[in-house]
Amino acid sequence: MPVYTCTCVQGSLTPDVKDELAAGITTIHSDISHVPPDYVDVVFAGMPPENVYVGGRPGTPLLINGWARRGHPQDATTRLALALAEAASRTSGIPREHVMVVILASPARSAVEAGRVLPEPGHEAQWLAEGRAGARGSRPAASTSPTRPPSTPVEQSRTDLEETLMLKGYTVPLSPKGEANIAPTPPWHYAGDIVGVEFFTEPAAAEATLPEGLDPDPDTSGRVVAFFVDWQFNGEQDEYLDPVRSQYREFFVLVDARHQGRPVSWCPYIYVDNHHALARGWIQGFPKKAGNVHQTRVFASPGKASPTLSPGARFGASLSCDERTLATARVTLQAPMEDPSALLSRDTINLRHFPTLEAGKYDKPAVHELVRMDYADQQVAEVWTGTSEIELLQAPGEELADLAPVRAGMGFRASMSYNVTQVEPLG
Incomplete structure (x- = not known):
C-alpha cells in the first residue's frame, strides 16, 4: 500500500x-x-x-x-x-x-x-x-486440466x-484493535522518585552474577547500588491519566562491571508490582519478577507524615516477594549532591533471554544477547545524599541475599526521568 x-x-x-x-x-x-x-x-x-x-x-x-x-x-x-x-x-x-x-x-x-x-x-x-x-469466488468449480x-x-x-x-499490537495479546497488548509500541517515558543505597558485597558474590561478556570492575570491586523507585509511566496516548496502569513501584540492584574495559552497570535482580511494567522490562532485558515495593514519600505540604528534603530527613523502603520480606533499607539525608551526574555515569547492560520450548533444545534459547540500555533525555533532580543501611534477607527461590552487604556506602534520595525507544545489541 x-x-x-x-x-x-x-x-x-x-x-x-x-x-x-x-x-x-x-x-x-x-x-x-x-x-x-x-x-x-x-x-x-x-x-x-x-x-x-x-x-x-x-x-x-x-x-x-x-x-x-x-x-x-x-x-x-x-x-x-x-x-x-x-x-x-x-x-x-x-x-x-x-x-x-x-x-x-x-x-x-x-x-x-x-x-x-x-x-x-x-x-x-x-x-x-x-x-x-x-x-x-472467481475460481472455476472444477477443471479437467492439471491442477495448478x-x-x-x-x-x-x-x-x-x-x-x-x-491481529494488531506490539506485545501479546495481539487483538483486532491492537488495544489489548500488555505494552504499547515505544517510545516509553518514565518519571520516578528514588530511595537508593550504595553498598559493597563480597567481590566473588558480585562476580558470580555477571553473564558472559561482562567482567568485574577492579576499581570498584563488589560495589552494588539498590534502587527503590516509585514510578509513573507514559506512552504516546497520555497513559499517565490512567494511574492504575501507569503507576508502579520497583526494586532493583545494579552491580558494577566492565564491558570491553568500559565501566558499566549490570542488573541481576529486579522486582515490580505491575504486569505492564514487567512485560516492558522483559523486552528490554530486565529480569523482572513480581514483588511488593514500598518507600517513604515526599509531599509538597510538609507535616509529621512527610519528610522534607533537608538535613536529617529519614526515608525507609522495603521489598517483599511471595509474602516474604527480601530487603529493608533506611536513608538519612545530610546534604544535596554537588554533582548528580555521577549517578548516570555508567551505562546499564541487560541480558535479553527468551528460552526455547522444544524438547531437546531447552539449553538453546531463542534469544540470548547482551544489550545496552539507550536512555534518552535522562535527567535527575533534587538529589540528596546521606547515610544508609540495608539488609537483604534469605527466602526460598531467591538469591538476592547472596549479595549481602559487608560495608555500607552512601544513601540518596532523588527524582529521575528518561525515555526508552530502543536497546543496543552488544554482539
Whole structure:
C-alpha cells in the first residue's frame, strides 16, 4: 500500500545497502502502520552527481519520499518518519543531517492496488479478507486440466502475513484493535522518585552474577547500588491519566562491571508490582519478577507524615516477594549532591533471554544477547545524599541475599526521568 522513493547520488548506495535499507523501511512501516510487509514498495532513484546539491553545493544526500493513505494518527506518522530517518542514516552511512524523510498522504480512494481501491486506515483486515474471498469466488468449480498448485511460495507468504497481521499490537495479546497488548509500541517515558543505597558485597558474590561478556570492575570491586523507585509511566496516548496502569513501584540492584574495559552497570535482580511494567522490562532485558515495593514519600505540604528534603530527613523502603520480606533499607539525608551526574555515569547492560520450548533444545534459547540500555533525555533532580543501611534477607527461590552487604556506602534520595525507544545489541 505505501510507496517509498529513495533518491540518492548514483553509486552512493551499494546493492547490499539498498537491500538492507529496503528491508528496514519495510519492517518499520509494517510494524508502525500494521500493514503486511509484502504491500510495502520501495524504489531507488539514482541521480547523476552533477544534478544533486546540498546547501547550494554538490553533495550526497539521501531523500526518502513516502506516500501513505490519509487518516493515520499524526503521532504514528511522526514516529514513522523518525524511525525511517534513523534507520536510513545507520544503514547508508550518510550523516543524519543529510537524510530527509517526507511522508505525504492523500485519500485511500485515490489509489488502487491489486485492482481494488485501497481501504481507509483501520479497515485493512476487511479489505484483505474481501480480497481473499473474491479470489476464492472467481475460481472455476472444477477443471479437467492439471491442477495448478494453490499458490507460489511468495503468494503463500503474503497470505500468511496477511492472516497474522489482521491481529494488531506490539506485545501479546495481539487483538483486532491492537488495544489489548500488555505494552504499547515505544517510545516509553518514565518519571520516578528514588530511595537508593550504595553498598559493597563480597567481590566473588558480585562476580558470580555477571553473564558472559561482562567482567568485574577492579576499581570498584563488589560495589552494588539498590534502587527503590516509585514510578509513573507514559506512552504516546497520555497513559499517565490512567494511574492504575501507569503507576508502579520497583526494586532493583545494579552491580558494577566492565564491558570491553568500559565501566558499566549490570542488573541481576529486579522486582515490580505491575504486569505492564514487567512485560516492558522483559523486552528490554530486565529480569523482572513480581514483588511488593514500598518507600517513604515526599509531599509538597510538609507535616509529621512527610519528610522534607533537608538535613536529617529519614526515608525507609522495603521489598517483599511471595509474602516474604527480601530487603529493608533506611536513608538519612545530610546534604544535596554537588554533582548528580555521577549517578548516570555508567551505562546499564541487560541480558535479553527468551528460552526455547522444544524438547531437546531447552539449553538453546531463542534469544540470548547482551544489550545496552539507550536512555534518552535522562535527567535527575533534587538529589540528596546521606547515610544508609540495608539488609537483604534469605527466602526460598531467591538469591538476592547472596549479595549481602559487608560495608555500607552512601544513601540518596532523588527524582529521575528518561525515555526508552530502543536497546543496543552488544554482539
